[in-house]
Amino acid sequence: MNPISKIALGMTAEKTVTVTPEMTVGHFVAHMPRVYATVMMILHMEMAAGASIASHLPEGSSASAWT
Numbered sequence: 001m002n003p004i005s006k007i008a009l010g011m012t013a014e015k016t017v018t019v020t021p022e023m024t025v026g027h028f029v030a031h032m033p034r035v036y037a038t039v040m041m042i043l044h045m046e047m048a049a050g051a052s053i054a055s056h057l058p059e060g061s062s063a064s065a066w067t
Helices: 038-054 062-066
Strands: none
Touching: none
C-alpha cells in the first residue's frame, strides 16, 4: 500500500502560537523590531501541515512526530 494514499487535498490542522521574544526578528538580528519572524511563522505553518497528515502516515514517519 502506498503510504501517502490516504492524504488528500483540503486536509487541515491548526497550530496556536504565542509569540515569545525568541520568535522575533529582533532576537535574531540586533536593532531589528521584536515582531514575529517570518522564518518562525514558516516553521509553524510547516508544523501545522505535518500535523494535518500525520494520522494518515505510517508510524515513525517524520510528520507523525508533529502531533
